[in-house]
Amino acid sequence: MxxxxxxxxxxxxxxxxxxxxxxxxxxxxGSVHLYRVYYDSPGSDTRSNSSLNGEWVQIKNSTSSSVQLKGYTVRDATGYKFTFPSYRISAGKTVKVHTGKGTQSAGHVYWGRGSYVWNNDRDTVTLRTASGAFRDSCSYNSTRYDSKMC
Ligand SMILES: [Ca+2]
Ligand SMILES: [Ca+2]
CATH class of the missing domain: 1.20.5 (Single alpha-helices involved in coiled-coils or other helix-helix interfaces)
Known part of the structure; x- marks a missing residue:
């Protein structure tokens, strides 16, 4: 004893x-988290749809299961909000939320905006679940780069 x-x-x-x-x-x-934000679209910011779509936020699913993202939200510092349509992200995969208009496909969804959302100098990306639970945020504050790995 x-x-x-x-x-x-x-x-x-x-x-x-x-x-x-x-x-x-x-x-x-693992988790569903922010992976990269490409905030300064390549070339002049002409507001063309292709330029708007050169601006995006990439989300990664690092869990070992697929996750339904319907209702998940992405917000900028101002409060502009994108709500995910039905989209199932496979384990280990990424999906880009493009700012402009387009047709959803594997790895790509579209906010549908006519203007940029990610400021070229500073902004904060926030990712939440459909029930509003905080998942991740990513901030940047430099014009020296065009994108930020989160
Ligand atoms: Ca640019
Ligand atoms: Ca913004």
């Missing part, structure tokens, strides 16, 4: 190893 002090030490060791496991488990589970 363990003496009380040894028992306490054994319990403390067991507790410590449980705590140590949690972050690793959370990492292995």
């Amino acid at each position: 363990l003496r009380p002090r040894m028992l306490a030490a054994a319990v403390a060791t067991a507790a410590a190893s449980t705590v140590a496991l949690l972050p690793a488990q959370a990492q292995a589970a």
Whole structure:
């Protein structure tokens, strides 16, 4: 039989190893998160639809299961909001939310705007689930680059 002090030490060791496991488990589970924002569309910002679509936010599903994104939202710092249509993102895949108009396809959905949403100097992207739960945010504040890895 363990003496009380040894028992306490054994319990403390067991507790410590449980705590140590949690972050690793959370990492292995992955998440749906922001991956990259391309905020300064290539070339002059002419507001053409192709230029608007050169501006996008990329979202990655790093979980081991596919996720239905319907109702997920992407917002900028001003509060402009994109709400995902029905779109199932496979495990390990990415999807780009283009600013302009277009037809949804694998890896691409379209906000449908007629003007830019991601400021060229600074902005914040926020990703939330359909129920409004915070998932991720990504900020940038430099005109030296055209995009930011989140
Ligand atoms: Ca540009
Ligand atoms: Ca903005």
